[in-house]
Amino acid sequence: MTSDDTADVHRLVSACERELFGRGHTDLGRIAADFARPGLIPESDTRLIHDRSGRLVARAWVNRRCEVDVHPEHRGRGLGSALLTWAEARARRASSARIVQTIPDGNTNAVALLRSRAYEPMVTEWLLEFPMTEEPAVPEPPAGITVRSFRVGDEHDAHQLVEDAFDEWQQRRMSYQEWARHTVERPTFAPAMSALAFADGQLVGAVLSLDLPDTDDGYIEQVAVRRDHRNRGIARLLLLNAFRASYQQGRKTCTLGTHSDTGALNxxxxxxxxxxHSSTVFRKDL
Structure with a gap:
């Protein structure tokens, strides 16, 4: 795969999401960020399958994690199984201890395939939604806390806050460059829909949002609150600010993803x- 293939991969992923969920929610920036993962070598860590007309019908990549997608019109032909076999072989050649893949629970055929290959459930992921029939009410901030929208210049402080907060459950810290590709440097990053909380001039909470095309949803990419300011209602306050900003931009629903390792579902x-909807992260020890 090369950068010239990014748009084709996006169209393939969107077709798979529409077939399963009735809508797409992965933007072009997410595809580009995935293929810029540290250590991923496109020539050896990605595979594309085209039909006779040259249309992309299936793809896979592996780099600690793995993703496999087959166009709905080309399923039942063994393409997913073949790409999974390739991904496992590639991971072994790279001396990976395990391979991990996230599968929506509604994709029962893919779940059955992974289980038949001795994959085991590891983590549950959820996509949550907040429907908005009217503008959400936002409470006053706690004493000593001020809230404003994201501004140019907040990038490095936001990265530090997020990575410190995510240290509790993530396996590795992202460098600023990798984090930025997934957030503030994505074309869909929405500063006006992203809320920051400050105490004594220091950033203590952040909700970072995306303005995804071709959807009525606002989407929150990351939520983080500094440890020493938790249990003060800051996360809820920032969420409601982001919901309100999404509503003011004409969105009727706001969504975000979380998983069971974060403990944030409640x-x-x-x-x-x-x-x-929910998904399961499966793993296989190699």
Missing amino acids: LYLRAGMAVR
């Missing part, structure tokens, strides 16, 4: 969100 449910 926070989002208490904020009025509900689970739209």
Whole structure:
């Protein structure tokens, strides 16, 4: 795969999401960021399959994690199984201890395939939604806390805050460059829909949002609160600010993803969100 293939991969992934969920939610920037992962070598760590007309019908990449997608019109022909076999072989050649893949629970055929290959469930992921029939009300900040939208110049402080907060559960810290490709440097990053909280001039909380095309949803990419400022209602306050900003941009629903390692599901449910769909992260020791 090369950078010239990014748009084709995006179209393939969007077709798979529309078939499964009725809508797409992966933007072009996410595809580009995945293929810029540190250590991923496109020539050896990616595979594309085209039909006789030259249209991309299946793809895979592996770099600690793995993703495999087959166009709905080309399923049942063994393409997914073949790409999974390739991904496992590539991971072994790279001396990876395990391979990990996330599968939506509604994709029962893919779940059955992974289970038949001795993959085991590791983590549950949820996509949550907050429907908005009217502009959400936002409470006053706690004493000593101020809230404003993201501005140019906040990037490095936001990266430090997020990586410190995510240290509790993530396996590795992202460098600023990798983190930025997934957030503030994505074409869909929405500063006006992203809320920051400050105490004594220091950043203590952040909700970073995306303005995804071809959807009525606002999307929150990351939520983080500094450890010493948790349990003060800051996360809920920032979420409601982001919900309101999404509503003011004409969005009727705001979504975000989380998983069972973060322990944040109840926070989002208490904020009025509900689970739209779930996925399972499967692993296989190699």
